[in-house]
Amino acid sequence: MSTEGAALGVRLRERDLTAAPATLNLLESTTPADREQSAALLREVSPGALGGEAPGHVIGITGPPGAGKSTLLSALLHAWREQGRTVAMLAVDPSSRRSGGALLGDRARIDFDAADRGVLIRSTAAGERLGGLAWPTRAAAHALAAAFDVVVIETVGVGQAETEIVDVADTVVVVVQPGGGDALQFLKSGIMEIPDVLVVTKADLGQLATRTRRDLSAALRSLGSRSTPVLAVASLPPPQGVEELIAALEEHRTGTDLAGRRLRARRASALADYTHEHGDRGLRALGGRHAAGALLAEQDPGLDVPALVAALEQGADRSS
Amino acid sequence: MMRTYAGHSTAKASNELYRGNLAKGQTGLSVAFDLPTQTGYDPDDELSRGEVGKVGVPVVHRGDMATLMDGIPLGEMNTSMTINATAAWLLALYIVAAEEQDVAQEQLQGTTQNDIIKEFLARGTYAFPPAPSMRLIADMIAYTVEHVPKWNPINICSYHLQEAGATPVQEIAYAMSNAIAVLDAVRERVAEERMSDVFGRISFFVNAGVRFIEEHAKLRAMSILWEQLGRERYGVSDPRHLRFRYGVQVNSLGLTEAQPENNVQRIVLEALAVTLGRDARARAIQLPAWNEALGLPRPWDQQWSLRIQQVLAYETDILEYPDIFEGSKVMESLVAELLEGARAEMAVVAEHGGAVEAVPYMKGALVDSHRQRIERIESGDLTVVGQNRFVETAVSPLTADAEGGILVVDPAVEAQQIEAVRRWRSERDQTAVDAALSDLARVTGEESSQENLMIPTIAAARAGATTGEWSRTLREVFGSYRAPTGVGEASGVAASEDLRELRDQVAKLKEHLGRRPKILVGKPGLDGHSNGAEQIAVRARDSGMDVVYEGIRLTPAQIAASALQEGVHVIGLSILSGSHRELIPAVMKALGEAGVKAPVVVGGIIPDQDVAALQRAGVAAVYTPKDFDINRIMHDIVKLVSNGNGQVSSPNGAA
Numbered sequence: 008m009s010t011e012g013a014a015l016g017v018r019l020r021e022r023d024l025t026a027a028p029a030t031l032n033l034l035e036s037t038t039p040a041d042r043e044q045s046a047a048l049l050r051e052v053s054p055g056a057l058g059g060e061a062p063g064h065v066i067g068i069t070g071p072p073g074a075g076k077s078t079l080l081s082a083l084l085h086a087w088r089e090q091g092r093t094v095a096m097l098a099v100d101p102s103s104r105r106s107g108g109a110l111l112g113d114r115a116r117i118d119f120d121a122a123d124r125g126v127l128i129r130s131t132a133a134g135e136r137l138g139g140l141a142w143p144t145r146a147a148a149h150a151l152a153a154a155f156d157v158v159v160i161e162t163v164g165v166g167q168a169e170t171e172i173v174d175v176a177d178t179v180v181v182v183v184q185p186g187g188g189d190a191l192q193f194l195k196s197g198i199m200e201i202p203d204v205l206v207v208t209k210a211d212l213g214q215l216a217t218r219t220r221r222d223l224s225a226a227l228r229s230l231g232s233r234s235t236p237v238l239a240v241a242s243l244p245p246p247q248g249v250e251e252l253i254a255a256l257e258e259h260r261t262g263t264d265l266a267g268r269r270l271r272a273r274r275a276s277a278l279a280d281y282t283h284e285h286g287d288r289g290l291r292a293l294g295g296r297h298a299a300g301a302l303l304a305e306q307d308p309g310l311d312v313p314a315l316v317a318a319l320e321q322g323a324d325r326s327s
Numbered sequence: 328m329m330r331t332y333a334g335h336s337t338a339k340a341s342n343e344l345y346r347g348n349l350a351k352g353q354t355g356l357s358v359a360f361d362l363p364t365q366t367g368y369d370p371d372d373e374l375s376r377g378e379v380g381k382v383g384v385p386v387v388h389r390g391d392m393a394t395l396m397d398g399i400p401l402g403e404m405n406t407s408m409t410i411n412a413t414a415a416w417l418l419a420l421y422i423v424a425a426e427e428q429d430v431a432q433e434q435l436q437g438t439t440q441n442d443i444i445k446e447f448l449a450r451g452t453y454a455f456p457p458a459p460s461m462r463l464i465a466d467m468i469a470y471t472v473e474h475v476p477k478w479n480p481i482n483i484c485s486y487h488l489q490e491a492g493a494t495p496v497q498e499i500a501y502a503m504s505n506a507i508a509v510l511d512a513v514r515e516r517v518a519e520e521r522m523s524d525v526f527g528r529i530s531f532f533v534n535a536g537v538r539f540i541e542e543h544a545k546l547r548a549m550s551i552l553w554e555q556l557g558r559e560r561y562g563v564s565d566p567r568h569l570r571f572r573y574g575v576q577v578n579s580l581g582l583t584e585a586q587p588e589n590n591v592q593r594i595v596l597e598a599l600a601v602t603l604g605r606d607a608r609a610r611a612i613q614l615p616a617w618n619e620a621l622g623l624p625r626p627w628d629q630q631w632s633l634r635i636q637q638v639l640a641y642e643t644d645i646l647e648y649p650d651i652f653e654g655s656k657v658m659e660s661l662v663a664e665l666l667e668g669a670r671a672e673m674a675v676v677a678e679h680g681g682a683v684e685a686v687p688y689m690k691g692a693l694v695d696s697h698r699q700r701i702e703r704i705e706s707g708d709l710t711v712v713g714q715n716r717f718v719e720t721a722v723s724p725l726t727a728d729a730e731g732g733i734l735v736v737d738p739a740v741e742a743q744q745i746e747a748v749r750r751w752r753s754e755r756d757q758t759a760v761d762a763a764l765s766d767l768a769r770v771t772g773e774e775s776s777q778e779n780l781m782i783p784t785i786a787a788a789r790a791g792a793t794t795g796e797w798s799r800t801l802r803e804v805f806g807s808y809r810a811p812t813g814v815g816e817a818s819g820v821a822a823s824e825d826l827r828e829l830r831d832q833v834a835k836l837k838e839h840l841g842r843r844p845k846i847l848v849g850k851p852g853l854d855g856h857s858n859g860a861e862q863i864a865v866r867a868r869d870s871g872m873d874v875v876y877e878g879i880r881l882t883p884a885q886i887a888a889s890a891l892q893e894g895v896h897v898i899g900l901s902i903l904s905g906s907h908r909e910l911i912p913a914v915m916k917a918l919g920e921a922g923v924k925a926p927v928v929v930g931g932i933i934p935d936q937d938v939a940a941l942q943r944a945g946v947a948a949v950y951t952p953k954d955f956d957i958n959r960i961m962h963d964i965v966k967l968v969s970n971g972n973g974q975v976s977s978p979n980g981a982a
Contacts, residue, residue, distance in 0.1 A: 032894040036841030094611035107867035110815050121885035127892050
């Protein structure tokens, strides 16, 4: 497989979905040979190689356990497939690693047709690296966005999780269930950044769902955000609000400076990867975080994350 | 009452079997349905593949039920049906079959198992989500109390909980919590003054293990709790209604594949647990066959089990005395200890919001108990004669013949049944069926409706609808559901020397592969016996692997898609229903078509003579209940992945 990186990248660029499983296997690998191939793969799907940003809409969906994310994702998946859109879903499982291993049960909760070649679900365990989404997940999201119409990253949590997801997703959705007070508290106290879309699930619960939705809208207004839509969705049959949610996601994407957001995200990812690899000492070699940012800003906007990391490493070598 | 759990192949073949058993002195019927019937699929459904007529009889419509009960006077018979998710439907078919024999429903006697919570926890033949399932059960109880007064509409099963690893305390606590959930649901559908009758119609189906003194104490504890529950929670005062009525199937979990003849004495001792003391004696006993761990028992094997009961009842003096434990200090203190533990555990379930809400909690607790049991067998802490101790044996004449001493269902049965259901559909009055199903859909959709779901269900049975059609109508309104697997909650094993070595090997393999070894544990088909798969999943995680486990009821296409998309290095499949001959090759074919190159191992009740065929289909290794050392299996898997160099799939994707 280790000679296949560039070829896989080309296939993704040509929107060949069957290249996706092998792509993910490669991106997850840590052997030096595979890392080189990964870089080659990502180069083929960089904005430079694509002649612009990858066409897929990268959507981060996060929320506390039990909020109804899986049911919501099943409903979204069906709706997207009915529109003929292809979907890749990267499910980041929160289960803590014991003895290194992890149980990944997320895909079981998503209801989809196994024979449908337009859907891919991949589960990974969180926790290999603290303070951010695992590198392979971010790289995978970038790569798959070249081939799939929609790329979903599902993570669990309210509070910290979405600050990580914001580095890679075009649109961040926070899902809460009626009566779930955490989101409200986190929003008010500023622990949670304001998401692009807020979803209150289990709208069939009626009163409680309506009140939760109203409280969240009020909290957002008091924080000065008038644009974040708060939607109530019932994913169980008969589904309600799913079409409105899809419309809100579209609206957010079209209303966003996508190229700017992704460029910022790539730079943030590169800085995070570089710091993870070389630590504070690495940052000092560049003259600090601010100087590192300035160095990144000078780079070609068409570069992918590994190329930006390489640029930082060269910069550190020059100044040492 | 004496009966053996039976049924297979077709309604006609099972009818012959029942008539034969009744002629031999059996006093009631116990119907085993096949998995498609239990989970609400017709024989021609994709999910039914390999399962039609396998673990029981397929009953698809009223014609099948009439054939099954042909020549058996339903007005006199006592019929126990092991049916849960689709219990309302099968009772409706039974009522219609009785009508055809000119027997009124008021006369019918028998039991439908109808306990859905244990299906979510242990047995796996659920069809609808928990809340609507409880509505169906409540409606059925409300209906039978009114119209089929001699029927036991529900049999709360602690049997399967013990099979899934429950300790005696867990078995008591979860069964009682389950009963509370059911009774609370019925209370909303019937008049308050009816609750004493409802309470009196509820019976239990318990397990008895080989530690038969403690098991007897467990039954005494359950009677005490039950009476207390009746008096305090439901205001029941009639002593007849307060009696703890239970039937028993003795333990299968403790039966071994190694030296299977030893199972006979285990079964005898377990039967003592439920018969010794009169104050907690079973009303009905079913004994498993000695060779159950090997495959489906033949008539002779079942006869042997029936004879055990007859020797106990007619040769021993067990039935001649009043309660022989009355005044026993040992028994009293054992009972008190179990009561204390059970009450504490019931409080935990109540804190979760009751048994329905506590399904994930209870499932996790059971997987954990089972894990501990297996560790004790592995370490030799728990002796299992012939398996981990005293393993030397002479050649057994019982299992020496070529078929290995088991009944094999003719694979042609499935094709015949598919043909038969299609013929049935083409010959019936379709307009009547459509009207009946649409009325069923209407009542199903009105959640707050006071209309009882049994009414349109019986009408659909009469019109000639099929099991699959009835279930589909309900699924479309209720939605589909996957039960929790419990594996995420299971705590890790204490690191033994052996496990530490295993972790080192997995860590080395990870360096070599470049990413963490990833295993897919899959359960193809309708078989819901997930103990084995769960324990493999938990141990693989504890060895340091990433584990994709999606629970039961997967199609070959789903397994292939998961293997490909997840990029797993190895696939473990588990089947205990005997459908491995059809399903494993089907999965292998689907994997091949998807371009998956990862090696496949299989675990389950696989007779020796089937192993070669599975290997020819491309299976790398086969494990059976005699491979009780899970670390050994993990070592094999690590070696398998190393030797294959971690190849997972063709880089070109689907071939």
